[in-house]
Structures are given as C-alpha cells and as structure tokens.
Amino acid sequence: MRGASGSSPGRALLTWLGHGSFRLDSTEGVRIYVDPWLAGNPSCPEGEHDPERADVIVITHGHVDHVEDAIAVWEKHRPTVIAQLEVRHWLERQGVEPDMSLAPNKGGTVTASGVGFTYTDARHSSSTPDGAYAGEACGVVVELEHGATIYFAGDTCVFGDMTLIGRLYEPDLAVLPIGGHFTMDPTQAALALELLGVGRCVPCHYGTFPFLTGRPEQLSALARGVEVHALRPGETLEVAGGEWMPEEEEK
Template sequence: MAELIYLGHSAFLLEVGGKKIMFDPWISGNPKCPTKLSECEGADIYAVSHSHSDHGLDDAIELSKRRKGKIVGIFEIAQHASKNGANSIGANIGGPFEVDGVLIKLTQAVHSSDLGAPVGFIVKAGGISVYHAGDTGLFYDMKLLGELYRPDLALLPIGGHFTMDPREAAKAVELLGVERVVPMHYGTFPVLYGKPEDLKKELKERGIKAEVIQLEPGERREL
C-alpha cells in the first residue's frame, strides 16, 4: 500500500514500501502548507528538484539535521546541503540509483536553478512508480520516460508562467502515457493562472483518458 499526502504548491509526502519520501518540502513560508516545520516528523528521503526558495532546500536541510533522512538531488544541491550539515546524496541526470531500497532516477526539467541543473524525479518502491516533474516546461523526452519507466502516477505542474500550463500538462500526460495525474504548482501566487478544471478540460478535448486527482493541502490519497 502507498499513500500520497499533499503539502501545497509542489510539496508532497509519499509513504511507500515502508519509506517516507518528501518531494520539494517547502514548509516554512508556504501559504498553502497545512503544517509547521516544527511539527513535521521528517522523512527518509528529501527529493529536492532545484534551489528556488519555493521548493524547500532550506527546509530539507533543517529536517535532515534535526530529524533524519537524506537529501537527494543534483550534485550541486547535495554539495550545498552537505556543507550546511545535512546528510545528502548527489547524482546527475542518467541511470537510476538506489537509496535505502528506493529506486530513484533524476530526470530532465526545463527550468532554471542557482545550484546545478533543475531536475524531476522518478521513484519506485513497493511496486509503485511515481514521477514528480519538478518545475518544468513541456519536453518531448517525456515520451521516453513513459516508455522506459512506466510511472503509475505523475505529479505535474500546471500553473503556467514559470512551468507548464494545463494545455502543456495535458500533452505531458499523453506523452507519459499515465492514467493518473496530480496537479501541482498552481494557485499559490496570483501569477500561476492554471487550474485543475482547465487540465480536465484539455484532457477531455484531446480524448486522453486519465484521472485528474485534485488534492487539497493536507489531503491524503491511497495509491
């Protein structure tokens, strides 16, 4: 059994295979996050997609030092975390690697970052594969990710302006071939105009049969 908990913006806690994995754990200052950093129990793995402040590198470092867990990300992210006293594992965009029994692949993300290259993540544990795209625009190699890693669920940004919008996210669903998608990176700031209902409309117009799982911050969903 696996469970996904939405923490707002692009932050999620995935509990699978006896492990807890936090994606982009922006908790401090996140207006959508339902919990405080002091209340967070931490995780085994903190998957940080890039260094922008709304994706939780600072919070991941604090949680790794105060609680437990390893920060996983691009090499430069891991170096920065290590220099600041956190436990970290750096990698690059290439083949999968294993961390505490969880298979992880860093993927391309079309974005920017102050530290190294921005990435997304494919994680596999407990027989389930989840793709967290990070902050990204649409890119055609998503089709290869779908063919090679066959994610059961995709967490995709839909807000637009800085990332894909609903139209591009719908095409991403088609390229990936996933049957379930969770929208993220929308509604946090006024500039993020994309909405889950727009994604549903775009999928319907394209004839793509995929379930849009719209989660409210703090909501849990069994996978």
C-alpha cells in the same frame, strides 16, 4: 494534527503539502519528503510545518520553494538527502553530511531504504537561495517497493523527450506543475500526459501565488481519458497497485 498521521504498512500514501511539496509514505513505511517547502509555503497546512519524522528527502532543483526546509528537517531527523550533484554540494555547505553516493545527476538512480529515485530531464533554471550555481533542474521517478512508479516532473515546461520518460519508466502516476508562469500550464500539462502515456495525474505548483493561474479543472477538461486527482493541500491519495482512491478528507 495531519502531520502526525502515521504510515500504513502495505499502502503507499501521497500527501500534497501545497505548491511543489509532497510527503510520500511508502508501502514499507518509509517517509519521503519531495521538495520540502513547509513553514514558508503559504499553501502548506500548519500541521505539516514541522515533520514528526523523515527517512528520505529528495529534491528536484535548488530554488527556495523546493529546498527551503531540507536543512532544518535534516538537522532534526537525519534523513537520507538525495539531490542533484550541485544542489547536494550546496546542502553539504549548509551542514548536510557529505555523501557523493546521494548526489546523482540526470539518468542516475539512487536507492534509499528500498525505494528507487531516478533523476530525469526537466526544462527549468536552478540556483540556490543564496544565488549559487545549482546545475540543471531535474524531475525524479520514484519506484516504490510494490512496483508502483511515480514521476515527479519538478518545475518544467512540456518537452518532447517526456516520451522517453514514459517509455523508460512507464509511470503509473505523473505529478505535474500546472500553474503556468514558472512552469507548464494546463494546456501544456495535457500534452505532457499524452507524451508520457500516463493515465493518472496529481497537479501541483498552482494557486500558491495569484499569477499561478492554472487549475485542475482546466487540465481535466483537456486531458481526455486521464484521471486528474485534484488534491487539496493536506489531502492524501493512496498509491496501490493501480487502485487509486482519496485517503483522507481535509478537516
């Protein structure tokens, strides 16, 4: 079962769970879920529907395809839950333990289990599954213990201030939505990579539904000089000191 695969000390492993959901195992073995949408996610491998453990959950915005499994995972494993202010307050109303220190907003950084999480701008809407106001959608920059920095753009169109994200955080890897319709398409994502000055990209938020038509091959053709890691759902990429390689093949 892929969900049962353990972390590897000293190596950071990024696993795409389909759509905008990721599992990130840090170099020190901290298991992080980004925007967990698992059981209801048509692209999420069955073995990933019920996490065996979770240390941190981080959420970019309140839409159902980014928060749906956060509460169930928290109830089962009691991870640290980091979310933008209004989203965190909504999660608290659903039962997550209140903690203002885990409810930052854009520009703020929270450190959990030795990993840094900084909220950035994103251009998108945000509301919770029950329709409550959820503040503004965000991106998140994750700084791992060994210094590698990953920018999860969340759901967004391209915007000029991505140059600021590039200057401030110098991401080693950008995780960008490319499906179009709700977010950037490959053409915009190629421009985003140029603005960010990033040489490596993991595309996501495509293929889940018929109208999310953007594909990694289109991005690869447009983003010259950028290594596009087109993971399959369940596939893992090693994130280690500028060395990147596919870790596992989907069985």
